[in-house]
Amino acid sequence: MGRLRVQLSVLLAMLGLLVAAWGATIFLGARNGQVSTESQQFEVSRFDELRRAAASFRVRLVDASANQRDYLLTSDRRARERFDATCRQAEDRLAQVGELARPWPSLGPMLQRIRSGYVSWERQTLGEIGVHDRFGTGAAMALVARGDSSLRFAQLRERNEALDEVLADLQVSAARRQRSTYRETQRLALDAAVMILATVTLIFFYLRRAVGAPAAVLRWASSRLAGGDLTTPIELSVPNELGAVAADLEVMRRHLAGRIDGLLRLRELSAQVVGATSLQGLCDAALSGLGREVGAVRAALGAVDRDGRLRLRALSGFEHPEATAGRIAAAHHELCAFLALKTLLAGQVVGIGDVDEVPKPVALGELAVVLRIRALALVPLVSRGSFVGLLALFWEQPHRLDTEQEALLGLAGNHIAGALAAALRYEEAERAAGEARAVFYAIADGVLLTDPSGRVTAMNHALELLGGWTEAQVQGMPYAEVLPVEDEHGRRISPEARPLAKALATGEPASDQGFGVDLVTRDGRRVPVAVSSAPILDPRGEVTGGVDVVRDVSREREIDEVKSALISTVSHELRTPLTLIHGFAELLVLRDMPVERRRAAAEEILEASRRLARLIDDLLSVSRMESGRLILDPRPLDVAGLVERTLSPFRAMAARHSIRSEIPGGLPVIWGDPDKVEQILTNLVGNAIKYSPAGGEVVVAVSCDDDEIRVSVRDQGIGMSPRDMGQLFEKFYRVDRDEVRRAGGTGLGLYITKRLVEMHGGRIWAESWPGAGSEFSFTLPGSGELAGEGRR
Amino acid sequence: MKLMIADDEPAVRALVHATLEDDDYEIIEAGDGVEALEMARAENPSLVLLDIMMPRLNGLDVCRSIKSDPHTSDIVVVMLTAQARERDREHGMAAGADHYFTKPFSPLALLDLVERVREGQPDQTPR
Numbered sequence: 001m002g003r004l005r006v007q008l009s010v011l012l013a014m015l016g017l018l019v020a021a022w023g024a025t026i027f028l029g030a031r032n033g034q035v036s037t038e039s040q041q042f043e044v045s046r047f048d049e050l051r052r053a054a055a056s057f058r059v060r061l062v063d064a065s066a067n068q069r070d071y072l073l074t075s076d077r078r079a080r081e082r083f084d085a086t087c088r089q090a091e092d093r094l095a096q097v098g099e100l101a102r103p104w105p106s107l108g109p110m111l112q113r114i115r116s117g118y119v120s121w122e123r124q125t126l127g128e129i130g131v132h133d134r135f136g137t138g139a140a141m142a143l144v145a146r147g148d149s150s151l152r153f154a155q156l157r158e159r160n161e162a163l164d165e166v167l168a169d170l171q172v173s174a175a176r177r178q179r180s181t182y183r184e185t186q187r188l189a190l191d192a193a194v195m196i197l198a199t200v201t202l203i204f205f206y207l208r209r210a211v212g213a214p215a216a217v218l219r220w221a222s223s224r225l226a227g228g229d230l231t232t233p234i235e236l237s238v239p240n241e242l243g244a245v246a247a248d249l250e251v252m253r254r255h256l257a258g259r260i261d262g263l264l265r266l267r268e269l270s271a272q273v274v275g276a277t278s279l280q281g282l283c284d285a286a287l288s289g290l291g292r293e294v295g296a297v298r299a300a301l302g303a304v305d306r307d308g309r310l311r312l313r314a315l316s317g318f319e320h321p322e323a324t325a326g327r328i329a330a331a332h333h334e335l336c337a338f339l340a341l342k343t344l345l346a347g348q349v350v351g352i353g354d355v356d357e358v359p360k361p362v363a364l365g366e367l368a369v370v371l372r373i374r375a376l377a378l379v380p381l382v383s384r385g386s387f388v389g390l391l392a393l394f395w396e397q398p399h400r401l402d403t404e405q406e407a408l409l410g411l412a413g414n415h416i417a418g419a420l421a422a423a424l425r426y427e428e429a430e431r432a433a434g435e436a437r438a439v440f441y442a443i444a445d446g447v448l449l450t451d452p453s454g455r456v457t458a459m460n461h462a463l464e465l466l467g468g469w470t471e472a473q474v475q476g477m478p479y480a481e482v483l484p485v486e487d488e489h490g491r492r493i494s495p496e497a498r499p500l501a502k503a504l505a506t507g508e509p510a511s512d513q514g515f516g517v518d519l520v521t522r523d524g525r526r527v528p529v530a531v532s533s534a535p536i537l538d539p540r541g542e543v544t545g546g547v548d549v550v551r552d553v554s555r556e557r558e559i560d561e562v563k564s565a566l567i568s569t570v571s572h573e574l575r576t577p578l579t580l581i582h583g584f585a586e587l588l589v590l591r592d593m594p595v596e597r598r599r600a601a602a603e604e605i606l607e608a609s610r611r612l613a614r615l616i617d618d619l620l621s622v623s624r625m626e627s628g629r630l631i632l633d634p635r636p637l638d639v640a641g642l643v644e645r646t647l648s649p650f651r652a653m654a655a656r657h658s659i660r661s662e663i664p665g666g667l668p669v670i671w672g673d674p675d676k677v678e679q680i681l682t683n684l685v686g687n688a689i690k691y692s693p694a695g696g697e698v699v700v701a702v703s704c705d706d707d708e709i710r711v712s713v714r715d716q717g718i719g720m721s722p723r724d725m726g727q728l729f730e731k732f733y734r735v736d737r738d739e740v741r742r743a744g745g746t747g748l749g750l751y752i753t754k755r756l757v758e759m760h761g762g763r764i765w766a767e768s769w770p771g772a773g774s775e776f777s778f779t780l781p782g783s784g785e786l787a788g789e790g791r792r
Numbered sequence: 793m794k795l796m797i798a799d800d801e802p803a804v805r806a807l808v809h810a811t812l813e814d815d816d817y818e819i820i821e822a823g824d825g826v827e828a829l830e831m832a833r834a835e836n837p838s839l840v841l842l843d844i845m846m847p848r849l850n851g852l853d854v855c856r857s858i859k860s861d862p863h864t865s866d867i868v869v870v871m872l873t874a875q876a877r878e879r880d881r882e883h884g885m886a887a888g889a890d891h892y893f894t895k896p897f898s899p900l901a902l903l904d905l906v907e908r909v910r911e912g913q914p915d916q917t918p919r
Binding site (some may be wrong): 568571572575576578579580581582583584586587590593597600601604607608 | 801803804806807810811845874875876894895896897898899900
């Protein structure tokens with residue numbers, strides 16, 4: 001297709017030839033002109049010479065004629081010599097003319113005539129001279145008078161003049177010829193120039209039509225392409241190379257437009273998959289984006305879990321996703337064996353154009369039938385070099401991927417892999433955040449989060465309960481306003497001195513040392529708390545917030561107080577009998593006393609010892625019960641007998657109290673540890689007596705219903721307030737009343753009693769009427785079902 | 793010389809009685825703090841033995857009241873208590889007590905103390 005080149009070559013060759021011709025013309029014309037001008041000049045000057053020679057001949061001729069006449073007349077020798085000399089000169093001139101006229105043969109005849117005329121004249125004159133010499137002058141003159149020589153002279157002159165005329169004519173024509181040579185050369189040069197101009201014009205128009213306009217179109221098209229306009233087609237119907245370039249450009253444009261289109265679709269898909277935060281969303285986006293391109297109708301997305309195993313995570317386009325997921329999960333092992341994992345791990349898209357043509361386990365064949373899958377494509381999802389999952393696309397009809405589709409799937413796979421990795425990270429982060437959130441909100445201690453400036457960003461339920469604020473109310477508030485704290489003297493602790501402020505400032509955890517800080521709640525209550533704080537640091541170690549953990553230590557403080565009260569009580573209760581033992585013993589040892597006082601002192605020592613022993617027993621019981629070492633020794637019990645046995649020592653001792661029992665007949669035999677049941681009863685009856693200082697009746701009533709024995713001990717004592725009733729059975733609890741204090745005790749009796757009842761599988765409770773008395777009741781199950789705790 | 797023993801524990805009162813009864817001391821007894829304060833004002837004893845953990849009014853408060861009342865401030869107050877910590881002793885002395893005995897105590901040491909008090913204050917001892 002070298003048409004344009006050929007055309008251009010031809011044109012340029014023509015132009016070259018013309019220029020060469022022009023140059024040659026000018027050169028040759030100039031040279032011819034010069035040459036002809038020289039020859040013509042030569043001719044003209046020859047003619048001049050000729051004419052001069054002819055004129056000189058004429059002059060010599062006239063001189064010769066005059067010299068002859070002179071001789072004839074005078075007969076002077078000298079004249080005769082002159083005549084001869086002039087004749088010779090004339091002949092020389094004539095010969096010179098003949099010589100000069102040789103290039104022009106046309107002059108020959110004329111010269112011949114002159115020569116012959118001269119010869120004839122010379123002969124005549126020489127004849128006259130001969131006459132003269134022989135006949136003298138007169139004869140000579142007579143001959144002259146006949147005039148033959150004059151005639152001949154006249155003829156010769158005429159002929160000579162005629163020659164001169166011819167020569168003059170020739171000279172004129174030579175000059176005229178010289179001028180015409182110049183003009184011709186000029187015309188030739190001009191013609192050549194015009195032709196060159198015409199050719200150049202022709203070339204110009206040709207170039208404009210064949211090259212310029214298409215080039216402009218191409219330029220415009222290429223600038224459009226460069227500018228990114230891929231929609232306007234490039235049309236140029238010029239049958240030469242430029243046309244071919246335009247056609248190539250058009251093909252290129254279509255390819256590029258196709259690429260751009262593909263890229264746009266891929267970008268759309270990418271945007272969709274990147275926007276999907278859930279794996280289901282990702283799967284849906286992948287199907288809707290890729291399904292259009294490759295015609296797939298269903299998709300499944302698997303992700304590699306933390307154990308490195310591929311798990312089905314989402315399905316799209318299936319009618320019953322859950323059932324399908326179940327089926328696929330059931331065929332997990334077959335599937336894993338079937339998948340071309342090696343190829344997939346290498347990042348290659350695997351297409352199975354027709355499931356029926358591929359050898360596979362029976363289970364998978366059935367699965368494909370049930371799910372109506374005929375063809376599938378497996379797109380490995382590889383992110384940052386690691387296999388993060390697998391996208392499977394399904395067709396209901398056989399479908400073979402072409403190269404472009406395969407490339408598209410591979411490329412899309414990269415995007416989906418990135419999105420999947422992000423979604424998995426997101427999922428992991430969500431899970432971790434969920435865990436953190438669950439811990440945060442579920443933790444029993446109050447927890448508060450702040451930003452770096454100490455403004456509250458989150459607060460957990462425990463702190464809501466503790467401080468009386470809700471999380472929504474305190475968002476953005478300075479934490480010190482939400483959780484004002486005071487020291488043990490009721491002075492407000494300044495925000496700067498608090499652990500959180502230190503933690504935020506230093507980036508190190510901080511806490512208030514020990515107890516002694518009270519939180520002032522929203523409703524003004526003071527709650528003893530222990531506060532510890534820590535900064536929240538980002539990976540660069542910058543403080544991004546703070547966490548304040550506020551623990552309600554009122555229970556600890558209470559326990560502390562209880563412990564201290566217990567130590568005090570136990571100490572007091574131990575020291576009192578010890579004091580008595582020590583004191584009376586010292587008196588017995590160091591002083592002489594009458595017998596009866598000795599006896600009284602010994603009795604005090606005895607009683608104090610018993611009291612000490614009881615106290616120690618109680619403490620040991622509590623200790624054993626709490627460590628689970630107290631065990632029952634159950635056997636069949638005769639409750640009636642046991643009650644009577646227990647009451648008899650009280651009856652013996654009681655002076656101001658009457659102790660009565662109400663026991664019906666026919667009570668069932670129950671299982672129990674007789675010592676423990678006796679201990680229960682002893683405690684209750686002992687209390688009844690102890691707390692009815694004014695005396696009165698103590699009634700122990702036994703009843704039976706539904707296989708359950710119920711024993712109640714009623715007194716007419718001081719009774720209890722409802723507030724005391726609630727804590728009655730707690731360890732070391734003692735009703736804060738003088739009568740109670742006066743009665744002494746460790747606060748352990750009812751606690752032990754309750755535990756013993758419960759160990760037997762029974763219940764214990766109390767009713768009371770302040771000032772009128774109390775009634776303590778407990779049950780013992782008749783069926784012999786003991787609490788497992790103490791069974792042997 | 794009149795002595796008062798205030799203790800909610802009858803056996804302790806009995807011990808004090810037994811310790812001092814050979815000598816000619818007049819011993820009055822109180823079973824709680826309020827009773828002790830009333831008796832101190834009414835009977836104006838030369839010496840009071842005060843338990844601390846007593847019903848109704850504790851011994852420290854009784855001591856403070858006795859010491860702050862010009863009529864009774866001359867009474868020698870001896871704390872006789874099971875509270876044996878150094879801090880308790882400081883509290884007792886701060887409340888104005890003259891002596892601090894912790895239980896268990898030696899009856900003879902108590903007798904010695906009482907005799908020293910009697911010798912120091914012979915005029916106030918009614919015979």
